Structures are given as C-alpha cells and as structure tokens.
Amino acid sequence: MPPRLLAAALLCLAALPAVCRADIGKAAGRGVDAVEIFRCTFDESWDRNYDLWPDKWKRATGPEYPHYVEMQIAADQAITEGRCLQVALDGASAQVSTPAIRVLPKFSYTLELKLRLEQIEHSTVTVSLDFMTADGEILQSHRSEPFQPTGEWVDIEMGKFRPVSELVDRVVAHLEIERGDRGDLQGVVSVADVWLGRWPSMEVTTNSRINVYDDPGNIVVTCSLSGISEKNPKIKFQLLDATQAEIGEEGVKELQGRVISEESRNASEILEGDGRHSEGYEGSEDWRPDIREHGFYRVRVQMISNDTGLEMDKKVITLAVVPKAVLTSIGEFGWSLPESVPRSGQPLDFATLQTLLPMAGVSWVKLPVWFPREETERGDQIIQFAERLAATDIETIGVLQEPERTVEADDLPPSESSIEYIFRKDPSSWLPLFDHVMNRLSLRLRWWQLGYDHDTSFVGHEDLVGKIHDIRRQLYRFGQDVRVGLGWRWDEPPIGGDLSWDFEQLSANPPLQSAELDSHLERRPAEGAPRWVLIEPLVNSDDPSYANERERHEARVREFIKQIIVAKKHGVDGIYVPRPFSGMEGVMNTDGTPGELLLPWRTAAMLLGGAEYMGSLQLPSGSKNWLFIRPDKKVVMVAWNDKPCDEVLYLGEKVRQIDVWGKQHAPEHLEHRQVIPVGPEPTFVLGVNEYVARWRMSVAFEKTSLPSVFGVEHENTLLMRNEFPFGIGGMVSLFVPDMLEGDPLSHDKRSDKWEIYPEEGEIKGATGLTLRRPLQIELNDAAYGDQPIRIDFEVNADRLYKFSVWRELSVGAGDIDIQAVAFLDEEGRLIVQQQMRNLDGPHADFKCLLYAPLRRRKRTQVFQLGAEPDIKTYSYSAGDELIGKNLTLRVEEIDGNRVLIYRFPAEQESDVVFDAATN
Known part of the structure; x- marks a missing residue:
C-alpha cells in the first residue's frame, strides 16, 4: 500500500468507535465465548531476570521520551494481582508497549486493563491498539478517548475490533502519556492486569454498499459468522422501525423500537468447521426482512448462546427504502463531501457516490479538489467524477482547501489552517501550490469555493474586493464563466457595491437553529452576493424535556425540516449539509450507511427544489404551514402542529399527502374537503390548487377589530382578489361558529352572538381584480378578543370551486387585557381569578359579573383600571360540580x-395562577 494511501486509511480507521468503560467488572464484561490469548499481571513469570521490567515489553525512546522517566514493576496491595507497572513522569511524555500478540483476522478482539492516574493535571493519557502485518506494517489503529484522573484503580475495556484485512497477523497495545503545555512533575500512571481476548466474529452486511434501496423486495441481509467455538448458538434477526432507542442498564443503549418482523435460526444450520480448531466454526446466512413500505429502518442481529442464553454478540445496521422520485428538479440542495473522498474513497468511493447522490436528491456537491502535483491520477478521478455527476444534473463545486504539507508548502506553519492565510502573501508564493490543480480542473469546473464551509477567514480583510479579484485573475485565467465564492459570518454585514465574488457561504459557531436562522435572514438583505446557508440541527439527547429517544428523534427531524423551510422562505440560493457523513450531525452514518435524516432530506429536496415561497394559509385548526410553488407550477404545502389534529378544507383536485419518509397517500374526503392529519412531524401536501391558495391569502377584512359595543351596527368590508387567470362569478357567505357550544370546527352550529348583513351575496370580477363586499355587523353578548370567522366561497371559473377561508375579527379595541382561570383548591372549592389591565387610554371603572351554571351570579368592581394588573378572586363551594363547565365573565x-x-x-x-399580592 502506498504510504500516502496508508496514512489516509489510518486516519479514517482511527475514527472507528472504541468503547471504553470504566468501573465495570471484567468477569461480567466477558461473554460466554471469549477466549484469553494474552494476559500480563506483572508477576514473576513476567520478570524472569528480576530487573523490575516486564519481559518483552518496550518503552519508546527519543527526544520526546527522555530516559529519566522511571518505569518499573511495583507492588500494590490495592489490586488482586498485587503488582503493576508504574510510570513516574517527572514532567515528561512516555509510551510503553506490549509484546506483539498473534491474532487471526476471523476473530474480534477486546483489550482490558486496570489503570490508575495520580497527580495528573496537564498530561493526556490514552490507550491504543495497532493491528499489523507479519512485517510490522500498521494496517489498522484504534485509540481511546483521554482518561480522567481519579487517583483510584479503574477497569478499562476497548473493543470489540475485528481486523479489516486478511494480512493482519499481530497486534500491539500501547499506553501513551503525552505531556501538555506543562509537565506533571509528580504525576504517576500505573497499569495492571493487561488482558487481550478474542471473540467469535459476526458481521452483518447487505447486498447494497450504501443500504439504500428503491425496491423493498430487493433487500438481502447477510449475517457472517467466524471463530464460533459453540456449535449451535441462536441467530436472531429483527427489523425495527425508525430509530427508537432507550437507555438500558448501566447506560448501555438498547433498541426498543417497534419490531416489524423477527426470525430466529440455529447457527448449526449454517456453520461448518471444527470447534476444537483454533479458528472454530464459520458460515453465513441470508435473510430477507419483511419490508412492505418506504421508510427508515434498523436491522438488529443477535447471536445468543443456546447453552447459557447469554448474548454473545450483536450488530445493528440501518436501511433506507426510498420511493420513486415524487418530483425532480434542479434545485439548491447540496452536500459538502469530506476531504477524504478524493484521496482514499472514505467513507464511500466515487463510484458508490455516483449511485447514492442522485437517489438522495442532491443537486450540488462541494468537493475538495487540491492534490499533490505528482498524483496526476487524482485530477483524472475528480474530472471523471464531476462529469458523471453532470450527466445526472448534479453540479460540482470545487473547494480550494489548504494544501497538504509538501515541499512547496513547508513555509506554512501548522497552526495556520485558514484559506486567507495561504493567499495573504504575494501570488508568487501561493500560485505554485495551486497552478497544477487549476491547469487540470478550471476548464471543467465552473463553480469554486475558497476554503471549507466554516472558513470565514476572509471576513474583515482590508481590501477584500481587490484581493478576491486578484485571486480570480491569477487562479482562473483559463476558466470560462467561473463562479467564485467564500465563507462569511452571520454576524458580519454584507459588503455593498460591485463584488468580485459570486456567492457567500454563511456559517456560525455554534450553528444557527431555525429560529435564529429566520431572524438573521429577516435582517439580512437579499441584495448583494447570493446567500448559501448550512443545515445543522442540534438536538441535545440529554435534554430532560425529551422523555425518550423517539421524542429526541422527532425533535431533530422537526428542527431539520424547519431550517430548510426557513431557508426556502427567505429565498436563499444554496442549502447545504456541511458534514453529511457525520452520523448524528449529518444525514449519513460515518460508515456510509443511511442516517435518520437521509429520507427527510430527500423528501424536502425532491419536493422543494427550485420552489419559491408563496405565503401561508390560516388553517381551521391553526396548524403552521408554508406554501411553495415549484418551477413546474405544482404547489407544495408543508405543515405541522404541536398537537395532532385534522385540518379539514378543500385544497385541490389531485392532492397527495407525503410524510418526511416519502410515504404518500391520497387523503380522505369529507364532502368536497380533504381531511389532512397534521402533528408534530412535518407533513407535505402536494397538488394544492394555486389559484384557490392565492385567493385564500388575499382575503381580508378592511377593519380587523370591532368595538365591544352591543346592539349597534358596525360597518366593515370584506376584501378579496380574483387570482384565477380568467373572470369569475359566484357567491360568498359568512359564518361565525359558536365557540363554546359544540366543536367550533364542526361547521354545524352558528353563533347567535353575531348578526352579519348580508350573510351571503354575489361576487364577480375580471382576473386580477380586487373585489369588495360591504358588511354590517351587530354584536349581541359576543366574547371579547379574537373570534374566528369562516368565509365560504362558491366560485365559477373554468369549473365550480367550493372552498372556505378562515379569518379572525377582534371584539374590542384591544386596549383592555382580560385573563381568567378557574381551578380547585385543596379544600375542593373552585377558585376563579381574573386579571385586567388597561393597555392604552384613560383610566376607567368597570362592573364585573361572573356567571356559573346553576350558581348565583357573583359581582365585583374595578376602579380606575390602569396599566398595573388588577386581580380579583371569586370562589364556589363544591367546586368539583363545575369542573368541565364553561364560565362567563361580563365586564361592563x-x-x-x-x-x-x-x-x-x-x-x-x-x-x-395570578399573584394577588401585586393587586
């Protein structure tokens, strides 16, 4: 393997998960099938020459590891083994390693040891494992997180790790102590009872490298076993919905999602070999999960001992079954691929990405393109990749990142990683670093970004327009119609005037969430350089407001869609996932399999790509919603509600409801209206009639409030605009539902507290004409505050359209604020509290009358009501008789x-509960 590719592979492998558990008994942690292959207790058998150094162990030497650091075997009665290896740091770094231990690629391996850190304040202590060939070439590395000093012995476990190459022959474990800015003069690190065990190996794969399918019938899950010493363990397959996970005992996460299908098989049906042989039994088996609809799934496979009933191993993989594209368009949705992709193909190579990206609804791809001058084949790979993406209507943006440490770049200090630092000097110093890249790629790539997404180092440059102009002139002298962009901070205002760049990638640390993103985009003008934004949902799993993993998952999906909606509402030009292969922070897992946000991303990208924001509707049950019109003139509504409800209204003739996972169905009908279930999970409605939607948004009352004066006619005017592309005629009628007797959304009971004249009438007008309908409204005991009004239309255009519009009229000028609550106290009395404030206007006196069913009227007065809250309290005995009943407060x-x-x-x-003390 070439050194450069090996280095990249090691960098990737180092990120593989290493499980480190402290204070867990080793006997409890070892399964029924674990086999000890190495153990060092530092007893006399490990020190045959009595030099207090464990035989065959090695210590690192050199300038970084001075010889004065004392390392020796010492007695310690605090541990069962009675002996340990002590490292007295004396302010320096140190490293000690086990002998090379023979391993076999068919097994998985776990390292266990005891560790104690004393007086460690500045140093970093870690444990690592290197899997090597017989010649000592390192092919795979795993490193723990730094350990925290406690002064006590703790049990450490790392694994399970299976060699990724058949060439692996041995493994070496290292204890590494790295000195910080200051050394720990009195620091002591002790290690004891080092144990390496092997386990039977179980791998779960599918017949797709990316585990993304468009046909659920094509899914095949393969469980491969090797190194099994027990002849007949049970293999249990389970298909789980979505991503529910609960915290089990000892903080270990156990999946508790709904089991969709399950099957168990005895391994004796698939295993071959001799259990007495060092390599044990091996074999594989296929399973076709019972998946019948699109969505995101997990497959859990457990190996359970038939002898003891204990779990020997478990693997969980994710699957995504995507529907055929609902709609396709070239939009503004893109991914920023990791730097490792053009080098080593991790986590997915170019060929696999060419399959995944079109399926994922990606229209733009940011690709780091710098490569060393001698690796000309990488330039060919990048060009071929970009051309194949272009054939599927995906545009490639070349990210010009910091060059690697080459001979040409030796003068760049390691501490400087910003793109601005590289271009800060005279072009003669940086042009040789990029000239070969630009000669190879600038004729093929039209879009370029200077630096990674979060690199905003150009912001604040004293002559930024001139600097970027100079960079363009030097770098892109061969390019045709090249577009260049750079990173920008949200808290930095845009630069006006003529610019030398074509887009700004906006970012913040920490990332903006939907509410902040909305606020920043509201204040940031759309003029100037096109705005590109990053979608980075942050949902804290430890937040106590989430009762379980399902709620956290739903919150993350909701925040993810909200950020996209906010970006689309404000008309941004680019919407990017900056780290798509980052697991919880992205849309894919770190191994390239689908994450829980892949399908929500795909659904939003497919439906909203290239769409423009139209506005929102007032829905009967108050669900939040946003309407977008696509380039093909199809209208999409996105809606959600904190509380599940049904929105019942006419939306169009060919309406389809689509959930975030891409599942779609035709909604049920109630007469001419659709019934749209809406809840905390966002839902998409495709096929909304554009003309009806625009008509709904145009409807308004000329006066939005009515004086709270009864028995008097109040004049108002209903306004609407003919949004159909031709003249119309028809009828309009107004309906005020009773807010307390019956369901106000049932459309059955009309309020007797309002008189509207005329209740209905004829409308007609040419296309684009604003229509006016004069009204007289008389109130009779109408409730104070905002009251819903339903306006029913029958419009004859190209055909007859019947639809309703919901609006609100406020009873009262809004200058008096009234609130009231009624609840039981500890003695069973019903306590009623009213709070009044005069928000605007001169002080006034009021008589207050409280009515409760079958109870005597209660009365009080409020004198000289001003801005300070006035609180009054009433009480009723036998209050439980009134629970659920409606009370009326009349203020004259x-x-x-x-x-x-x-x-x-x-x-x-x-x-x-109002604080009466403020009264």
Whole structure:
C-alpha cells in the first residue's frame, strides 16, 4: 500500500468507535465465548531476570521520551494481582508497549486493563491498539478517548475490533502519556492486569454498499459468522422501525423500537468447521426482512448462546427504502463531501457516490479538489467524477482547501489552517501550490469555493474586493464563466457595491437553529452576493424535556425540516449539509450507511427544489404551514402542529399527502374537503390548487377589530382578489361558529352572538381584480378578543370551486387585557381569578359579573383600571360540580358603553395562577 494511501486509511480507521468503560467488572464484561490469548499481571513469570521490567515489553525512546522517566514493576496491595507497572513522569511524555500478540483476522478482539492516574493535571493519557502485518506494517489503529484522573484503580475495556484485512497477523497495545503545555512533575500512571481476548466474529452486511434501496423486495441481509467455538448458538434477526432507542442498564443503549418482523435460526444450520480448531466454526446466512413500505429502518442481529442464553454478540445496521422520485428538479440542495473522498474513497468511493447522490436528491456537491502535483491520477478521478455527476444534473463545486504539507508548502506553519492565510502573501508564493490543480480542473469546473464551509477567514480583510479579484485573475485565467465564492459570518454585514465574488457561504459557531436562522435572514438583505446557508440541527439527547429517544428523534427531524423551510422562505440560493457523513450531525452514518435524516432530506429536496415561497394559509385548526410553488407550477404545502389534529378544507383536485419518509397517500374526503392529519412531524401536501391558495391569502377584512359595543351596527368590508387567470362569478357567505357550544370546527352550529348583513351575496370580477363586499355587523353578548370567522366561497371559473377561508375579527379595541382561570383548591372549592389591565387610554371603572351554571351570579368592581394588573378572586363551594363547565365573565364599563365578554372553562388545576399580592 502506498504510504500516502496508508496514512489516509489510518486516519479514517482511527475514527472507528472504541468503547471504553470504566468501573465495570471484567468477569461480567466477558461473554460466554471469549477466549484469553494474552494476559500480563506483572508477576514473576513476567520478570524472569528480576530487573523490575516486564519481559518483552518496550518503552519508546527519543527526544520526546527522555530516559529519566522511571518505569518499573511495583507492588500494590490495592489490586488482586498485587503488582503493576508504574510510570513516574517527572514532567515528561512516555509510551510503553506490549509484546506483539498473534491474532487471526476471523476473530474480534477486546483489550482490558486496570489503570490508575495520580497527580495528573496537564498530561493526556490514552490507550491504543495497532493491528499489523507479519512485517510490522500498521494496517489498522484504534485509540481511546483521554482518561480522567481519579487517583483510584479503574477497569478499562476497548473493543470489540475485528481486523479489516486478511494480512493482519499481530497486534500491539500501547499506553501513551503525552505531556501538555506543562509537565506533571509528580504525576504517576500505573497499569495492571493487561488482558487481550478474542471473540467469535459476526458481521452483518447487505447486498447494497450504501443500504439504500428503491425496491423493498430487493433487500438481502447477510449475517457472517467466524471463530464460533459453540456449535449451535441462536441467530436472531429483527427489523425495527425508525430509530427508537432507550437507555438500558448501566447506560448501555438498547433498541426498543417497534419490531416489524423477527426470525430466529440455529447457527448449526449454517456453520461448518471444527470447534476444537483454533479458528472454530464459520458460515453465513441470508435473510430477507419483511419490508412492505418506504421508510427508515434498523436491522438488529443477535447471536445468543443456546447453552447459557447469554448474548454473545450483536450488530445493528440501518436501511433506507426510498420511493420513486415524487418530483425532480434542479434545485439548491447540496452536500459538502469530506476531504477524504478524493484521496482514499472514505467513507464511500466515487463510484458508490455516483449511485447514492442522485437517489438522495442532491443537486450540488462541494468537493475538495487540491492534490499533490505528482498524483496526476487524482485530477483524472475528480474530472471523471464531476462529469458523471453532470450527466445526472448534479453540479460540482470545487473547494480550494489548504494544501497538504509538501515541499512547496513547508513555509506554512501548522497552526495556520485558514484559506486567507495561504493567499495573504504575494501570488508568487501561493500560485505554485495551486497552478497544477487549476491547469487540470478550471476548464471543467465552473463553480469554486475558497476554503471549507466554516472558513470565514476572509471576513474583515482590508481590501477584500481587490484581493478576491486578484485571486480570480491569477487562479482562473483559463476558466470560462467561473463562479467564485467564500465563507462569511452571520454576524458580519454584507459588503455593498460591485463584488468580485459570486456567492457567500454563511456559517456560525455554534450553528444557527431555525429560529435564529429566520431572524438573521429577516435582517439580512437579499441584495448583494447570493446567500448559501448550512443545515445543522442540534438536538441535545440529554435534554430532560425529551422523555425518550423517539421524542429526541422527532425533535431533530422537526428542527431539520424547519431550517430548510426557513431557508426556502427567505429565498436563499444554496442549502447545504456541511458534514453529511457525520452520523448524528449529518444525514449519513460515518460508515456510509443511511442516517435518520437521509429520507427527510430527500423528501424536502425532491419536493422543494427550485420552489419559491408563496405565503401561508390560516388553517381551521391553526396548524403552521408554508406554501411553495415549484418551477413546474405544482404547489407544495408543508405543515405541522404541536398537537395532532385534522385540518379539514378543500385544497385541490389531485392532492397527495407525503410524510418526511416519502410515504404518500391520497387523503380522505369529507364532502368536497380533504381531511389532512397534521402533528408534530412535518407533513407535505402536494397538488394544492394555486389559484384557490392565492385567493385564500388575499382575503381580508378592511377593519380587523370591532368595538365591544352591543346592539349597534358596525360597518366593515370584506376584501378579496380574483387570482384565477380568467373572470369569475359566484357567491360568498359568512359564518361565525359558536365557540363554546359544540366543536367550533364542526361547521354545524352558528353563533347567535353575531348578526352579519348580508350573510351571503354575489361576487364577480375580471382576473386580477380586487373585489369588495360591504358588511354590517351587530354584536349581541359576543366574547371579547379574537373570534374566528369562516368565509365560504362558491366560485365559477373554468369549473365550480367550493372552498372556505378562515379569518379572525377582534371584539374590542384591544386596549383592555382580560385573563381568567378557574381551578380547585385543596379544600375542593373552585377558585376563579381574573386579571385586567388597561393597555392604552384613560383610566376607567368597570362592573364585573361572573356567571356559573346553576350558581348565583357573583359581582365585583374595578376602579380606575390602569396599566398595573388588577386581580380579583371569586370562589364556589363544591367546586368539583363545575369542573368541565364553561364560565362567563361580563365586564361592563361604568359611565361608558363598552361591554366585554370573556368565556373560559373550569379545570381541575391550572398552570397559571395570578399573584394577588401585586393587586
């Protein structure tokens, strides 16, 4: 393997998970099939020449590891073994290694040891494993996280690790102590009872490198076993929905999702070999999971001992079954590929990415393109990759990143990693670093980004326009119609005037979430360089507001879609996932298999790519929603509600509801209206009628509030605009539902507290014409505050359209704020509290009358009501008789004509209790 490829492979392998558990008994951690292959307790058998140094162990030497660091075997009665290896640091670094231990690629391996750190404040202590060939070439490395000093012995476990190459022959374990900015003069690190065990190996794979399918019938899961010493363990396959995970005992995460299908088989049906042989039994078996619809799934495979019933091994993989593309368009959705892709193909090589990216709804790909001058084949690979993506309508953006440490770049200090630092000097110093790249690629790639997504080092440059112009002139002298962009900070205002760059990649640390993103985009003008944004949902799994992993998962999906919606609403030009292969932070797992956000990303990209924001509708049940019109003139609505509900209204003739996983169905009908279930998980509605939607958004009352004066006609005007592309005629009628008697959304019961004249009438007008309908409204005991109005239309255009529009009219000028709550106290009395404030206007006096069913009216007065809250309290005995009943508070202005009606329910308890002490 070439040294450069080996280095990249080791960098990737070092990121493989290493499980380190402290304070866990080793006997409890070892399974039924674990076999000890190495153990060192530092007893006399390991020190046959009595020099207090363990035989065949090695210590690192050299300037970084001075010889004065004392290492020797010492007695310690605090541990069962009675002896340990002590390292007295004396302010320096140190490394000690086991002998090379023979291993076989068919097994998995676990390292266990005891570790004690004393007076360690500045040094970093880690344990690592190197898997090597017989010639000592390192092919695979695993390193623990740094250990925290406790002064006590703790048990450490790393693994299980299976060699990734058949060439692996041996493994060496290292204890590494790296000195910090200051040394630990009195620091002592002790290690004891070093144990390496092998385990039977179980691998679970599929017939797809990326585990992404468009046909659920094509999925084959393969379980491969090797090194099994027990002849007949049970192999259990389970298919689980989505990504539910609960915390089990000892903090170990156990999947508790809904089991969709399950099958168990005895391994004796598939194993061959001799259990007494050092390599044990081996074999493989295929399983076709019972997947019948699109979605995100997990497959869990367990190996369980038939002798003891204990779990010997477990593997979990993810699958995504994507529907055929609902719609396709060239949009603004893209991924930033990791730097490792053009070098070593990790986590997925170019050929695999060419299959994945079109399936994932990606229209743009950012690709780091720098390569050493001597590796000309990498330039060919990049060009071929970009050309094949272009054939699937995916545009490639070349990311010009920091060059590697080459002879040409030796003058670049390691501490400087920003792209601005590289271009800060005279072009004669940096042009040789990039000239070969640009000569090879600038004629093929039209889009270029200077630095990675979060590199905002150009911000604040004293002559940025001139600097970027100079860089363009030097680098892209061969390019045709080249577009160049750079990183920009959200907290930095855009530069006006003529710019020398074509887009700005906006980023923040920590990443902006949907509410912050909305606020920043609201304040940031769309003029100037096109804005590209990053989608980076942050949901803390430890947040106590999430009862379980399902709620955390739902919150993450919701935040992810919200960020996309916010970006689309403000018309950004690029929407990117900066680290798609980062597991929880991206849309794919680190091994290249699908993550829980892949399908939500794909659904949003397929439906919203290239779409423009239209606005939002007022829905009957109040669900939040956003409407977008696509280049093909199809309208998509995205909706969600904190509480599950049904939105019942006419949306169009060919409406399809699509969930974030891509599953779609035709909604049920209630007469001419669709029934759209909406809940905390965002939902997409495709096929919304554009003309009806625009008509709905145009409807308004000329006056949005009515005086709270009864028995008097109040004039108003209903406004609407003919959004159909031709003239229309039809009818309009107004309906005020009763808010307390019956379901206000049932469309069955009309309020007797309102009189509207005329209730219905004829409308007609040419396309684009604003229509006006004068109204007179008389109130009779109408409730104070915002009240819903349903406006029903029958419009004759190219055919007859029947649809409703929901609006609100506010009863009262909004200058008086009234709130009231009713709840039981400890003695069973119903306590009623009212709070009033005069928000605007002169002080006034009010008479307050409280009505409860089958109870005597209660009365009080409020004098000189001003801005300070006035709180009054009433009480009813036998309060449980009133729970669930509606109470009415009637507030009459003394020496005035205002009457305010406030209706509210009596509840068992209330989250709101007014502080009477402020009265």
